[in-house]
Amino acid sequence: MTEPVLYRWPVNAAFGRSVPKTKFYEHGNVRTALREKFVDDIQRIAWAYKLADDTIRLRGTTTVPEIQVFTIETKGADVSDEVLAAIDKTVHFPIIFEVASIERVRMAAARKSLDGKTPRIATYFTTEWQAADAPRRPLPTALDLPSLYEALLASLLPVATRVGETVSEATERLDRARKLQREIVTLEKKLRTEPQLNRKIELRRQLKERETAFAELTDTAPSTRG
Known part of the structure; x- marks a missing residue:
């Protein structure tokens, strides 16, 4: 296992907008069971940070124009990957999730491809649960948003990447x-x-x-x- 990590998101990138849960399932073909998971498992969804050229001075591309950080506050013990994917598919930007309960937090994400009308979501990876007040580290050093996205995803993998190996x-x-x-x-x-x-x-x-x-x-x- 790689070392669990939480990042200290830049103050300049703070967005802090609460998003109604219904926004993620009122459009499209979402099963009733999945809607119930949104209602039963999620207390609040916050669009917490926007990592972009105008907030952290890193250039974006068509594959990674921006990186969004969403905080999911749980009602119970956890939120499933199925719920995260439903949120992911409605936002046409890569997302890094922080899933937070009362005293603990974990970071999760799946590699997202934006080359189609609907984003393609790969397998979700996550850190272990950590104390909500655990120390946070600065963002990885990166030359642009795609390389930052690679570094953020790499920190979630259960094993280290091999030499010369991409996150994909x-x-x-x-x-x-x-x-x-x-x-x-x-x-x-x-x-x-x-x-x-x-x-x-x-x-x-x-x-x-x-x-x-x-x-x-x-x-x-x-x-x-x-």
Whole structure:
């Protein structure tokens, strides 16, 4: 795991606008169950900071024109990724979320692509829960908003990026690792209940194969092969 982090967002970037929950589900095809999650799980949504050229003097691009920071105050223990995604899809800018309960906070985000009419959202990553008054660090050093966005996302990954690896590549690698992890769990269950010896041998072979692949995907400094 990478070290949990909270950032000290620049004062000049403070936006501080409360956004009604209905704004994120009154338009479009949002299931009733998801609407209920907004009502039951969220106390307040705040558009807290706007990281842009006119607030922090970093140039944006068409892929990352601005970065928004949203604070989600919970009613209960947490807010699901499904709810975060519903918010993400309605805002045509990359978003970094801070999910806050009474005494703790976590930072979460998914890589967002803006090259279509509807933003494409990748897998969500998050820090561990931290005390609400935990120390905060300055923003990562960056030359422009895309590089700042990469650095912010990289700090959320459960493992460090490899040398020369982009956050997008690391996310794809970790998605493959998650899929393998699910397959490993399934194979372990089958192995425990399989009565036939020849079938057990085949399951063990498949399990070892996937465990090896999983270890390679989660190794931050993989060995090179000639």
